[in-house]
Amino acid sequence: MTAHAASPDAMVSVRNLWKVFGPKAAEVPKSPQLQQLSRRELMDQAGCTAAVRDATFDVSRGEVFVIMGLSGSGKSTLIRLLTRLIEPTAGQLLLEGDDLMTRDTKAMRDLRRSKVSMVFQHFGLLPHRRVVDNVSYGLEIRGVDKATRTRRAMEVIELVGLSGYERSFPHQLSGGMQQRVGLARALAGDPDMLLFDEPFSALDPLIRRDMQAEVIRLHKEMGKTMIFVTHDLSEALKLGDRILIMRDGAMVQTGTGDQLVGAPADEYVRNFVQDVPRSHVLTLRWVARPERLGEEVADLTLPADTIIRDAIRCVISAGRPVRVVDGGSGGAGGSGGKVLGVVGEDEILTSIAGLEDE
């Protein structure tokens, strides 16, 4: 167990969170002996499944945090624990510094209606209600008057690009459009945080790409904290500021996309990231090498956080290695910031070919 205190400054702060299913569920988090058992052994010896094991992490305000892992790794359980849709077996859970474990059922229901909205894979739309009434449904439950809730529904319908479909019924819309209604419904109550559980996995690839772009756009416009479950790494890399990788209920690695691709914690993570084109994810920071004595370098610097792919043209046309700076602005003639090293054609080509480790 970690000794870190939950962080009151984070949007979400999770400490030593467990969800165990089975007859002896409460005993598992307390028993060092049971905790050490594998999934199979725990089932054989105690009849339990530890869907989430000792999870500890913070999500910052405005962050997009992605939870990833193979089927059965505990992603859906974890995201549901965050609003106690599933009741944790043990651990601490803070939302904006508030201890959610001490809240009663009514307070939690109110929180799920106002502060935190969830978008599910199966849109859960009410089939007999028109789009506008589906979107305003949450506000209706909260007792918001009809004129106000309809006005708000129309605003968010426009925001998700569904203007003109307010009067349609769900079955008249495509899957992608139905998920937009789900998104609008989640946004209608102006929550502080949005939770997504594999929202796009039932959509075909093109629609899925549209919806990912939609989420990125909405995040840029509104800056809301988002927690997103997916088993698709390219979706995780596209959306996530940070990604948590889970296996058998446990956290394996948490990091930015380039940290996972550049320094996978183990074989499980390496298997996830092995097919990612490294030059599309890694930054110059990962491939910069020390400047050689007397080496001629270009009169140009590039920021260390530049994605390698975006630096190719610049480095090749410079004809010489380019200095990479941390914290500076980059550009011709150099700039402030600490020089991390240089990147030349060789480093760029090696990373495109994925040969750094060879």
Ligand SMILES: Nc1ncnc2c1ncn2[C@@H]1O[C@H](COP(=O)(O)OP(=O)(O)OP(=O)(O)O)[C@@H](O)[C@H]1O
């Ligand atoms: N109500 C339950 N009772 C018993 N075991 C459960 C229950 N819900 C989930 N589990 C078990 O907990 C583990 C984690 O399940 P969970 O659905 O959270 O995984 P997941 O990573 O979301 O999987 P998927 O990608 O397939 O949705 C699985 O072994 C599952 O069988």
